């Protein structure tokens with residue numbers, strides 16, 4: 001049986017980042033940028049006022065000024081300031097060529113065409129042309145994960161169809177004769193399918209859509225429903241060695257190469273990983289907690305890589321409260337946990353968890369505690 005580190009190595013070596021596509025700026029949240037983007041102009045494009053007030057020359061002293069013009073937003077004034085003159089200006093307004101100081105209106109007294117300023121504040125209240133970026137400056141690098149802030153930057157640069165890495169299409173089969181949809185009332189021996197909902201939530205940020213079906217434990221139906229031009233196939237259940245566990249056999253018959261079918265991992269030991277060309281497939285042990293753990297320690301690595309993201313595998317050394325809940329085991333264990341603030345410190349609290357079939361133990365889980373025989377338990381924070 002291979003270790004989790006070996007399993008991650010194998011997954012990484014068989015996974016390639018997907019090709020880029022140009023998409024509308026409104027849809028790029030959560031995508032990875034596929035090209036460098038440079039500044040198209042000076043930012044700001046001119047010297048701008050940071051306040052509503054009056055603009056004067058920088059070489060002036062406090063005193064009285066005659067107001068010779070008003071500069072409405074977005075207008076360029078060709079006039080110049082002589083000594084003793086001011087122009088009315090507003091926040092974001094473009095300064096006249098020799099304007100060197102803005103005084104906010106609260107520090108001014110206006111009477112008719114005159115304005116008196118008793119004292120100058122320390123700041124000139126000017127955003128200088130090119131202070132933020134100059135033409136050709138590198139602003140966003142290829143590989144940048146795009147969130148709301150980067151969307152605002154793309155909008156500012158006029159980049160409305162950025163090239164971003166495509167997201168994989170995922171095909172999902174929830175296998176098991178005992179499964180019924182969550183809308184149904186299970187009869188004796190049946191259970192509601194929880195894994196489809198779990199995976200829909202877990203995969204949402206990493207795929208362009210997950211197509212899910214319930215399938216009985218019948219290899220011919222499983223392979224018929226599994227075929228397609230998706231990039232990732234997830235099969236829930238049927239991962240172990242029982243007579244009705246057909247996941248790996250079905251993949252073999254479909255022409256997949258099985259790279260591993262067991263990992264020294266708790267929960268999630270019978271996790272299977274296979275490939276066919278550029279298609280990746282996982283058979284995930286049917287228990288919901290096994291699903292959750294296998295997703296975060298193995299499947300997410302593949303999805304993040306396909307999407308061009310830097311795989312997140314950083315652990316924190318946090319104080320663990322209620323450490324006695326962490327039962328030792330020969331298998332490397334990833335224990336569902338919750339990161340909480342206690343006495344102004346982040347702490348990690350294990351969930352009460354005794355069976356990988358207990359879906360309720362996942363409530364509020366935002367971390368996994370890695371318990372291996374040799375190390376102090378470390379906490380893996382989760383972002384989904």
Ligand SMILES: Nc1nc2c(c(=O)[nH]1)N[C@H]1C(S)=C(S)[C@@H](COP(=O)(O)OP(=O)(O)OC[C@H]3O[C@@H](n4cnc5c(N)ncnc54)[C@H](O)[C@@H]3O)O[C@H]1N2
Nearest residue numbers: 174176193194195237238239240245269284285286287290
């Ligand atoms: N002889 C052995 N038996 C088992 C071993 C082993 O090494 N030798 N491994 C155990 C471990 S560990 C796990 S984990 C499970 C994995 O079993 P399977 O992947 O074959 O999963 P199933 O038998 O199909 O289901 C397990 C469990 O999960 C429930 N399930 C399945 N799908 C769903 C779903 N979509 N929603 C909710 N619940 C689901 C299913 O009803 C079972 O209760 O194997 C052990 N056995």
Ligand code: MOO
Nearest residue numbers: 267268269290356
């Ligand atoms: O590995 Mo299984 O996932 O213990 O329950």
